[in-house]
Amino acid sequence: MKLERAATLDAWADLVTGLLVQRLQRTPTLRMCLPTGLTPVPIYDRLSAAVARRDASLEHATIFLLDEFGGVAPSDPGRCDNMLRRGLLDRLAVPPAQFHRFDLTGDVLQECAAYEAAVGDGCDITLLGIGSNGHIGMNEPGSSPDSATRRVSLAAATVTASARYFNREHDLPTWGVTMGVGTILRSREIWLLATGPGKAAIVGQTLRGAITPDVPASLLRSHGNTILFTDEAAAALA
C-alpha cells in the first residue's frame, strides 16, 4: 500500500480530485465505486466544480454505490444513495441508469447477488473511507478477504457514528448491505481516504499492523495497486 500524504486538508482534496479528473479524462467510461460519509465531501465538491468547468465529465462513467443502510425509508436523507445524490450526482446530471445503488425493498439476498454480478470482474477504481475500527464500506472487523456483496450487521460504534448522517440519536440502522472485501479487491485501483486526527490511530494500524480481517482496511495491503491518501493529521502515526 502506497502512502500519499498531503500537508493540509485542502491540498489532500486537490490531490485526489486532480488524479480522479485525470482518470476520467483518460477513460470517460470509467467504472467507479464511490463511498459516502464525511471524508469524501471535499473531493465531491471539487469534482462537481471540475465538471462545471468542463475539465471532466461523468456522462459516460458508471458509478457503483459502495454500501447502503438497511431498514430506513427511501427518502431518509441519511441513506447513502441520497447522500451521494446530494453531494455529487444531482450536481452532475449522471444518467440514472449509470448509477448502481441498492434497492432494499425486495429480496435483499437477490439484490446483493445481482449487485455482485453487475460489478463483474471489478471496478476500474474504488474510493473508500475508513472507520475508526478499520471498517471499509460496511465490512466490519471479522470480514473475510474473499467476502462478496452481502447483508451485514453494523458494529455498535458504527451505529453510533451514523448519527451524524441521520441527524438523530435514535432509530439508527443496525444493518446494511455492502460490497465485500473480495468485491473491492477485484478493483484495478483502490484509493483509501483518511483525514483528520481521529483517523491517525487506525491509519497507523492499517499500514503497520498485521494484515488481518480484524482490521479490514489492512486487507487492502494484499492488493498491488492501493494508495492511502491522508492529510498530515491522519498520517501522524503512519
Ligand code: F6R
Ligand atoms: C461510507 C462507508 C464508510 C465510511 C467510514 C468513514 O460509504 O462505507 O465505511 O467511509 O465509516 O466515514 P467518514 O468518512 O464519515 O469518517
